[in-house]
Amino acid sequence: MAEQGTSSKLSAPTRPTIALPPTPAMDSLFSDGSGLSPGPMTLVSAFFSNQDSTENRPFSQLLAGAMASPGYRLPYSSMDGSLMDVCFKDGGEKRSEPLNFSVPNSALFTVPPRLSPSGLLNSPAFYCLSPQSPFGISHQQALAQVTAQAAIAQSLNHEETSSQMAPSASGLQSSTMEYAEASQFDGKNQPSVAVDKPAEDGYNWRKYGQKPIKGCEYSRSYYKCTHLKCPVKKKVERSTDGLITEILYKGAHNHEKPQPNKQGTGSSDGNANSQAPELGCQGLTGNLNKLNAVVPVCSNLGKIMNLLKLQNYLDQVRMRNTVTKRVETKEIIMMNRIRKEGMLLRKLR
């Protein structure tokens, strides 16, 4: 498809992608709340930013900035210290260059300390950070390692706390059902090889195709949500070295995230990462969605509502993190072992 080619190529040819899964919460965040209506395919990308320019602003200023600026973006700070810049854009619009560089006046703000870094660990953004896996292992093994990497990254990163967020206003009001992220990172604390599993977003995915694209410079994997009658698909684009360069979601889930004990039956996507039930926040989110349906998102009030939903989502992420850690224990052991082996290999060389 034409709309994704430009973004992936220019965004980060050799850089991993992080995914922002279309969870209902996120759907409510970045859509008009209409829910399931599948609009025209839209390309939205996110990019890591190498630069560490950070304007630390409280959440209150975040609100002010959102109301004042026509567009804003969401740079997350990844666990390995790299900065992940998440951008959203209205549907239908093709983009030929990273948004980070095209929105000079965007309001940058810091993620409240309540989120980072532990909360960020399980954020959709961070889900995508983990996929670079390492060692050319099987999907199943990689799946397990995805979460392990997250935990390890957390353990290795105590100093990195700066996180910026500045979602595009147009993105927040976008009703499109497909979005993508591309990213880059320094890779210092990351395994050098990507994993086939693109992201742990809490849903179960079944791969149904893979195609070499762009003259075999990239390969694209196609996934479907395994939930019954769920139309959501995602495409994961990887460079030749296996690093994820782009992830595209299409459609909206017509179901909640599977419960931890229902996620897959053992060996597939989304199993490694348990999800806490999105209780507590769900009601508020739902109410906000209803409000949003009444209040046009283009208005300041609409923007505020979106930001409240964003804050709400971050709260969910924080809650989820506590549950995930337990599940990750085994993977942590495995990853530590693999890392030791990697260090031995390096010494041998």
Next chain:
DNA sequence: AGCCTTTGACCAGCG
């Protein structure tokens, strides 16, 4: 047994 990934084939859109 069930669900997954892999992979070649097939199809549609486009220039």
Next chain:
DNA sequence: TCGCTGGTCAAAGGC
């Protein structure tokens, strides 16, 4: 019409 590219199907095999 032809060739290219992207998206999907489905058989085969693995876990």
